[in-house]
Amino acid sequence: MWSGDLALVNSIDAEAINGEHFDIVIIGSGFGSSFFLFQALQKSGLRILVIERGRHNSWEWQVEHQDNSNIDHNTTFSGSSDKPWNFTIGLGGGTNCWFGQANRLHPTDFRLKTLYGVGQDWPIDYDEMEPWYAQAETIMSISGDPELSAIFPRSIPYPQPPHRMSAADRVMKQAQPDMHFVMPTARARVATETRPACCCSMRCNLCPSNAKFTVNNSMLPTYQHPNVSVCLESTALRFNGGGNSIQSLVFENRGKEHEVKADLFVLGANSIHSPAILMQSDMGGGLTGRGLHEGYGIGVEAYVDGLDNFDGSTITTGVNYSQYDGPFRSESGSAMISFENRWPFGLRPEKGRWRQIVPLTIVIEELPDAESRVLPGKKSDIPEVIYNGPSDYALKGVERVMAALPQILSPLPVEEIFLRNRRRTESHHQGTLRMGRDAATSVVDEHQIHHRWRNLVAVGASVFPTCTSSGPSLTAAALSLRAADHIL
Amino acid sequence: MALTVNRRQLTGGLLGLIAISAAGVGCVMSYEIADYIWQALFRMLGDFDMAEADMAAFSDDFTRPIDLEGWTGWMLRAGGLSHMDGYLTATGPPGVHERFEGFDRSLLGAFILSTNFLDVYEQGRGTVVYYGPNVPCSNPFSKFDPVS
Numbered sequence: 001m002w003s004g005d006l007a008l009v010n011s012i013d014a015e016a017i018n019g020e021h022f023d024i025v026i027i028g029s030g031f032g033s034s035f036f037l038f039q040a041l042q043k044s045g046l047r048i049l050v051i052e053r054g055r056h057n058s059w060e061w062q063v064e065h066q067d068n069s070n071i072d073h074n075t076t077f078s079g080s081s082d083k084p085w086n087f088t089i090g091l092g093g094g095t096n097c098w099f100g101q102a103n104r105l106h107p108t109d110f111r112l113k114t115l116y117g118v119g120q121d122w123p124i125d126y127d128e129m130e131p132w133y134a135q136a137e138t139i140m141s142i143s144g145d146p147e148l149s150a151i152f153p154r155s156i157p158y159p160q161p162p163h164r165m166s167a168a169d170r171v172m173k174q175a176q177p178d179m180h181f182v183m184p185t186a187r188a189r190v191a192t193e194t195r196p197a198c199c200c201s202m203r204c205n206l207c208p209s210n211a212k213f214t215v216n217n218s219m220l221p222t223y224q225h226p227n228v229s230v231c232l233e234s235t236a237l238r239f240n241g242g243g244n245s246i247q248s249l250v251f252e253n254r255g256k257e258h259e260v261k262a263d264l265f266v267l268g269a270n271s272i273h274s275p276a277i278l279m280q281s282d283m284g285g286g287l288t289g290r291g292l293h294e295g296y297g298i299g300v301e302a303y304v305d306g307l308d309n310f311d312g313s314t315i316t317t318g319v320n321y322s323q324y325d326g327p328f329r330s331e332s333g334s335a336m337i338s339f340e341n342r343w344p345f346g347l348r349p350e351k352g353r354w355r356q357i358v359p360l361t362i363v364i365e366e367l368p369d370a371e372s373r374v375l376p377g378k379k380s381d382i383p384e385v386i387y388n389g390p391s392d393y394a395l396k397g398v399e400r401v402m403a404a405l406p407q408i409l410s411p412l413p414v415e416e417i418f419l420r421n422r423r424r425t426e427s428h429h430q431g432t433l434r435m436g437r438d439a440a441t442s443v444v445d446e447h448q449i450h451h452r453w454r455n456l457v458a459v460g461a462s463v464f465p466t467c468t469s470s471g472p473s474l475t476a477a478a479l480s481l482r483a484a485d486h487i488l
Numbered sequence: 489m490a491l492t493v494n495r496r497q498l499t500g501g502l503l504g505l506i507a508i509s510a511a512g513v514g515c516v517m518s519y520e521i522a523d524y525i526w527q528a529l530f531r532m533l534g535d536f537d538m539a540e541a542d543m544a545a546f547s548d549d550f551t552r553p554i555d556l557e558g559w560t561g562w563m564l565r566a567g568g569l570s571h572m573d574g575y576l577t578a579t580g581p582p583g584v585h586e587r588f589e590g591f592d593r594s595l596l597g598a599f600i601l602s603t604n605f606l607d608v609y610e611q612g613r614g615t616v617v618y619y620g621p622n623v624p625c626s627n628p629f630s631k632f633d634p635v636s
Contacts, residue, residue, distance in 0.1 A: 161635050164631060197632075199624060200625060201624045202627055208623070310627060310629040311630060312630065312631075313630055313631065315627075341630070345593060346594040346596055346597040347593055347600060349532050349578075349589065349592045349593055350532075354532075354600070355629060
């Protein structure tokens with residue numbers, strides 16, 4: 001039976017570690033877990049076990065099967081809502097399927113409550129995150145626009161030059177130099193030691209040229225380190241704890257339960273399964289599992305007269321921040337406007353005008369709602385997901401940005417603007433183990449340590465206390481570097 | 489002048505109407521979506537040469553993930569058969585126009601992504617070749633300025 005590329009990581013048999021003690025046990029291997037592991041390995045001598053639910057499906061396997069995983073993630077949770085919650089089960093988790101947009105959060109995103117009276121403040125600010133953003137960008141060799149530093153101050157330059165803008169981006173940049181930028185991305189602009197340059201294949205969830213950063217193409221040495229063992233096809237079931245600390249983790253492998261002990265446990269499954277594991281351990285309560293959310297997306301097109309678009313060098317070339325921040329955030333969500341160098345709704349049918357289109361993906365900030373949550377399911381280890389959105393805050397954000405678009409796009413020769421769809425998901429679920437200084441309004445502290453279980457660290461987007469309209473991946477990676485550096 | 493229709497004539501008329509409708513539906517359903525695809529592509533792109541095997545492979549790959557057994561498929565077949573598809577794509581009534589336009593735009597986008605059509609179009613000669621559905625570097629409009 002094929003069970004993934006065992007030889008490419010330090011795979012260990014579950015039987016061999018039953019009852020063993022490790023310095024650190026890490027659950028999951030997506031952005032949060034992998035970057036924590038990376039930083040942990042900077043400290044010498046730690047013995048680390050990674051528990052991963054899926055197999056190791058190499059990039060070659062994924063391309064051959066046109067799938068990121070052999071496991072249908074929808075079978076791992078239940079729910080009555082038809083809203084999709086996407087994630088990849090397998091070594092590398094979401095690094096396999098992400099599109100590679102690598103935006104930092106806006107400095108104001110960390111202070112939403114203070115500035116606009118809604119949501120929560122983060123327990124850290126942009127300045128504190130900046131060096132960790134820079135390190136995560138270096139590890140992923142992010143391509144970015146140096147001019148973004150006007151909004152997002154930087155300590156070091158982007159590792160890679162920006163991508164080539166599309167025709168629409170060039171017009172927008174000329175007219176709105178302070179608001180329109182080249183999208184920062186983990187799709188390589190120039191080849192690295194492990195990845196070719198992006199050649200605009202337009203299928204980033206499974207890049208056919210392997211140009212996008214993934215654990216598979218850039219972080220496998222982390223999982224090959226002699227101090228690291230990886231137990232694949234193992235599902236974390238529950239912790240055993242006492243006092244204020246966790247003693248052991250029980251996991252299932254091939255139908256049999258095993259137990260491992262550790263000094264430190266790192267919980268990085270995802271925003272559905274991480275809180276579920278705590279609830280299965282009778283360690284829930286408070287806000288654990290509550291506030292499940294993601295940005296609310298819409299697809300828009302502008303038909304333009306005489307402007308042949310799509311000559312940029314990657315799938316999404318522009319980002320416009322003109323609707324990102326302002327007093328409106330007290331009433332309606334922030335909006336990040338991405339200028340696409342692809343045609344999600346097809347080309348124009350008129351002969352010779354096929355590419356006179358400017359497609360936009362607009363993601364609106366959501367407010368986490370405690371009623372959108374993860375609950376223990378009727379079946380063991382199959383949690384139930386309840387969704388109570390979208391909120392009026394997000395829907396008002398859609399109205400506001402649609403009303404503003406004619407003005408924003410006025411530098412372009414716009415004929416007509418169409419709201420094409422309301423996107424069912426951004427595949428960025430987050431917020432179920434939110435971080436904060438107050439145990440009454442958060443689950444983990446400013447260093448991502450659980451308020452009650454002091455040797456448990458939560459990583460990944462589950463710790464986000466608010467939504468923002470930027471993608472979460474870079475921030476999840478940077479947070480893990482910071483947390484590991486502080487804790488170890 | 490009064491028109492008198494007896495029961496036999498009424499029954500015969502109804503049966504005739506049903507037969508004509510059934511023949512019409514049968515005729516529409518016997519019209520292949522692949523025929524619609526080529527009719528639409530020639531309408532949007534002009535004439536071009538392409539091997540039959542490549543045309544068939546593209547049609548199969550393009551339609552595989554699309555449900556064309558329902559109302560949309562029926563409308564596309566009826567529009568193609570009656571040669572009303574160009575009108576319906578451009579300015580047809582609401583509910584119909586969107587289906588034709590959406591299908592045609594996706595079709596055009598997929599065709600340009602997965603063939604060398606643009607090269608043939610720009611050179612004004614040659615045979616269009618289908619590369620397959622999952623080729624890398626597929627955006628034919630992309631440009632990659634050298635990075636200094």
